[in-house]
Amino acid sequence: MMVNKRCLAVVIALVVAAVTLVGCTAQSPVAGPAAPVTLVVASHDSFAASEAVIAQFEQEHNVKVQFLTLGDAGAALNKIILSKDAPVADLFYGVDNTFLSRAVTSGAFEPYTPTQLSAVAADLQLDASHSLTPIDYGFVNLNADAAWFKSHNVPLPTQLEDLIKPEYKGLLVAPNPATSSPGLAFLLTTISYFGEDGYLDYWRALRANDLLITDGWSEAYFDHFTVGSGGKGDRPLVVSYTTSPPADVVYATDGRTAPASINVAIPGSAFRQVEFAGVLKGARQPELARKLIDFMLGREFQEDIPLQMFVFPVNQEAQLPELFTAYAQAPADPVIFDASAIDQNRERWLKAWSDVVLR
């Protein structure tokens, strides 16, 4: 009997605790009548911004910004497209150029041309319909473990063909193009470099040269790349971003001021990714959403971008942090791929690639 009572008491306590706890937290975004309106911003998992910058926008427009994350870049955009008849948010940030034409043709976005677009380089303005506004861009590029190459007395590769040479056997790890956006970028790079006729032969040769494919970028970088894994991995070359070396310094534990990883400068091997944001059709706060697009192109937000998300701001007036200018210079001749060509051929290329590399 004693336990029965105790049991009952425990159950009641659990119910009360759970309801109040979830209730409290669930309530917080649903503000009272006097409070400012809420602007809902959806993005993929990697979105980040400074608190002060967000607060500045909230103050200027007497608005509360509520963020939602919808999974990785692909999943997030798909969720946005699926819910276009009843959007979950007012604004979506995080369409990259490989998904651009899918996003534009889906009709999920409301066209808007912000005035600050003039400060953005013309070649980044990829959407003629202005459904989506470029916010930032970056480059997928090979990173190398500088110390490894020095101590093993191997020169850094200077062209993509080097990677299939015997001295580079078993050195490269790359994420799967089918499931990772830098992986896809690298595949597109090889297509651009070797042409549709040649890229599969190159991958065949890479595979023969003991290329390691992981499913995601995190596994490639943290589990296999010698720098990212703290020496546990055995791959001194990784497909990552030109901005990874600055991050290596920012998130170092030993107070180092120069990164342990360096960008490999191979002409025509850096793939440019541009990220866009757009106002969603059917948004509850379309006016505020447009204001936020404007704000995202403004200097405060743009200068916040590099060290939050480790990509470059599109606004040419934005100052870059020193780490970026020192270790992550934008490559001179990036691969710029036509968005609609990607959309049309993605599935075919990936299938062909899988057949060659994974089977």
Add this chain to the structure above:
Amino acid sequence: MVPRTGRRVARPHRVRRGLLTLLYLAPLLFLALFYVYPLLAIFQASFSQPGAFTAIFAAILDPALLQLVWFTAWQAAVSTVVTVLAGLPLAYVFATYDFRGKSLLNALLTIPFVMPTVVVATAFLALLGRGGLVNETLQRVFGVSAPQLHAEQTLWIILLAHVFFNVAVVIRTVGGFWSNLNPHLREAAGMLGAPPARVFREITLPLLAPSLLSASLLIFLFTFTSFGVILLLGGPGFATIEVEIYRQAVNYFNLPIAAFLSVLQLLITFGVMIAYTRAQAQTSRTLRQQSAKRTARRPANWRQALVVAVCILLTVGALLAPLLALAWSSIRVDGAFSLRYYQALAENPRQSAFFVPPVTAIRNSLMFALATLVLSLPMGMIGAYMLAQPRTWLTALLEPLLLLPLGTSAVTLGFGYIIAMGELRTSLWLVPIAHTLIALPFVVRTLLPSVRALDKRLREAAAMLGASPARIWRSVDAPLLWRPLLIAAAFAFAISLGEFGATLLIARPDTPTMPMIIYRALGQPGALNYGQALAMSTVLMTVTGVALVLIEQFRLGDTEF
């Protein structure tokens, strides 16, 4: 007080029956609302796309489909068998012996079950990868330069990971059932001249069959829909149906094919469940159960003590080594001991808007887990009772329905939520609801063998003595269900703690859970990010362990019944 006859109590009057029906409908209603409806919505949206059936028809004709299905089923079957075999010795030790630290160990062994796949993959590679501890040791011991162990991106590491994740299911469900088996049955067989091996084969194993089947089914469903392990450890060379669904839905946005594969996955799951239900009906019988306190004994001599020690050491070694390696890495910074990574969790040097102190993340996780517990236990209990009833259309519907969520593609269901859940899409309540959907099959399966084995005569006797149904439950059923109920609670709580559900749900970065912090940290380069993921993983392990130990503590209540 009017003296009540047994007959009147045994037949509840109409109001009570109405209430009972309503109670019975709770899990059905829940599943209809949060499972069937969103799933139908996404299927409808997918199949109504132009050209959907042409694409599906082409996919059916593609021989790659058969290969995909075959590999998925094959790896799941092998994983299930290996996991059950690996879990049995410890289930035996747990059911038979009492020893110091048993409840702590029990809690620790459940931790792998709830660890996020990313964390486990990292831990596995740190141990078994080319540059991992095992290879490093082998290289040093044998003085060779090349790594000797090539486990990375092989089938072996997939199987190993599946065992690692799911062995707790065997230990808990089979062990729990085992400890309730009347030990006289084994002893009687022994007295009749059966040596231990034969006792096991002819008595214990057949009697354990219901719980073995139950555990196997759960593990099969779990590994059949395996996603993270296949991607992260198996690498891009392996694909299950679930992985292919993800690729089709997310990378190609090929919803018709994704939906078709989801339906295929559901159909196979359904077929397996029908086979399971048949087998279960043949093996389940009313067993007079014993309270576990009476059956578990301290090892009586050094030989038994040795068996216990070896079993524990092997299992613990195999299961906890990767986790310990992880915890060890989290306090090693640049070759020295340091709490730097833990400090970093509480710092916000770049003033990120999404920064949340670790304590808040722990609180968020605990609160979702608590809500999951509150939702899933009563519904799971009702579900188990319904399934234990003689078959009606209601039970026939509920049986597969309660399990199907495990065989359902998370991506597909997540997309279904987006279409169908309206305002609830962005509500925090959706988190415990989704966790409940995942936990419910475990709760039901854990309770079912024990509910089925409840001696009806005891209940009838209580009813004859004038006990109300509620009273009967408290005084007859509850003491026997207390243990499996705790196991179920542990599962539900732990599942919720470790669940990431990125593909399933819309996350609110202002209320992150512990797994979300881990994922976020792994999304950016830099040693400190990696270290924070290690630190938060260790915190997650610790919180899970402590929570499980606390749940175990309630077992002390055994004596008070």
Add this chain to the structure above:
Amino acid sequence: MLEVERVGKWFEPGKLVLDGVSLAVRDGEIACLLGPSGCGKSTLLRVIAGLETPDASEIRFDGEDVTALEPYRRRFGLMFQDYALFPHMSVSQNVGFGLRMANLEQRTIARRVQEVLELVNLQGYGERSVDRLSGGEQQRVALARTLAPAPRLVMLDEPLANLDRLLREDLVEDLRVILRRVGATAIVVTHDQQEAFVLADHVAVMRQGQIVQEGSPEEVYQNPASRFVADFLGYRNLIAATKVEGAAGAVFDTAIGPISTARFAEAPLGWHGWIVFRPDAATLARGGADELKIEGKIRTVSFRGPITRIQLAPAFDPGVELVFDIPSVTARELPHLGDEVAVALHADGLSLIPAEPKRGEPLLNHIQQRK
């Protein structure tokens, strides 16, 4: 022949369950371990079966030391109180289990199963499922299963405890007949003295891990060795007594007055303990000088068919309460409530119980030293 010597067993340190028990059971003999629950009788049975490892002991069967032998090699049979029937097997599979373990031929097994089922009067039950049997039928299946492999020693743990009273009285006779017919050497554990008396050739009464009295049922019944045994056997008339005279016969000073009897000459003068009057050794007195008589007033009467039970308040001290069962045949005039009567006691119906219970030397110290 089974010989058990100085069995010691504890479950928790310092708490002895068996305290140096020794026991011998001759071939073909049915021994009964009798005692209240918790006295260690079932544990002793399990030690003999090999299911519990004793902390000190030697167990021999026909001279062979079986102490370290695994239970399945002992060729002993044990029937559990809850029967422990295998729920996944039919009646004949249950009964044939032990034969199968002995690797007998299929045909031999079938014949033997048939035979044993007939022995317990369950012919035709072979194919039934065990959970569809009544309690009595289950009990007989369990018995059949235990007997089927013809074990060297049959052990029955409370074989009748789970049955209702009427059935029990029938089955206890059947059980004796069956055990006799197969000529089994048997140990039966029970808490019911009736059962023990009906079944046993040899009764051992246990208390707190020790055997406190052993002997034939008659011996034990007629001469309980201690207050505990007397209480346990259901004696009600225990009167504190001191021997005050002891020349020709004995005279005891008791609460109900002096009692003189020709027996108990061997008790020394000043002996102190209890005198027990067996309730069934009394008649209503009708004259006769040298009969042992107690006079008093009848407080209650209950007619029970063959006997009439009366409660008597002795004239010497009406505060004491004595119970007698007067045979209804001799009571031509049945006693009535309130009658002043004299009860005549048969001298053989008296027993003496010493004040100090005889207890064996505790093994505890010995065992703790060994560990």
